[in-house]
Amino acid sequence: xxxxxxxxxxxxxxxxxxxxxxxxxxxxxxxxxxxxxxxxxxxxxxxxxxxxxxxxxxxxxxxxxxxxxxxxxxxxxxxxxxxxxxxxxxxxxxxxxxxxxxxxxxxxxxxxxxxxxxxxxxxxxxxxxxxxxxxx
Numbered sequence: 001x002x003x004x005x006x007x008x009x010x011x012x013x014x015x016x017x018x019x020x021x022x023x024x025x026x027x028x029x030x031x032x033x034x035x036x037x038x039x040x041x042x043x044x045x046x047x048x049x050x051x052x053x054x055x056x057x058x059x060x061x062x063x064x065x066x067x068x069x070x071x072x073x074x075x076x077x078x079x080x081x082x083x084x085x086x087x088x089x090x091x092x093x094x095x096x097x098x099x100x101x102x103x104x105x106x107x108x109x110x111x112x113x114x115x116x117x118x119x120x121x122x123x124x125x126x127x128x129x130x131x132x133x134x135x136x
Contacts, residue, residue, distance in 0.1 A: 026082075030078050
């Protein structure tokens with residue numbers, strides 16, 4: 001039971017649980033906006049009763065475009081709101097925390113290493129480990 005308690009109390013697990021709950025609530029809000037505002041507009045543009053019935057006729061081919069447009073709009077709204085309400089403020093908070101801790105804004109030289117830099121460092125460490133015992 002102690003191990004489970006430690007697992008649950010780790011920051012990442014709690015943050016993930018909060019993110020899932022907020023995501024579900026946020027999805028309901030976006031779905032209501034899309035269903036109540038955007039879907040009727042798209043349906044009116046395509047002269048359909050409902051968004052799912054909106055079609056685009058190209059000669060003998062009928063494309064059921066309404067559901068696709070609704071899904072794309074839903075995705076874009078979620079992505080925009082998540083970026084401006086969560087990602088951008090978190091980046092700002094992280095930058096402020098860095099400035100508070102180090103006394104200055106992070107420079108390019110202090111930026112996180114790239115994936116290539118990390119792989120090169122791992123390669124060098126492995127090579128040093130292989131050459132280390134034989135050199136002694």
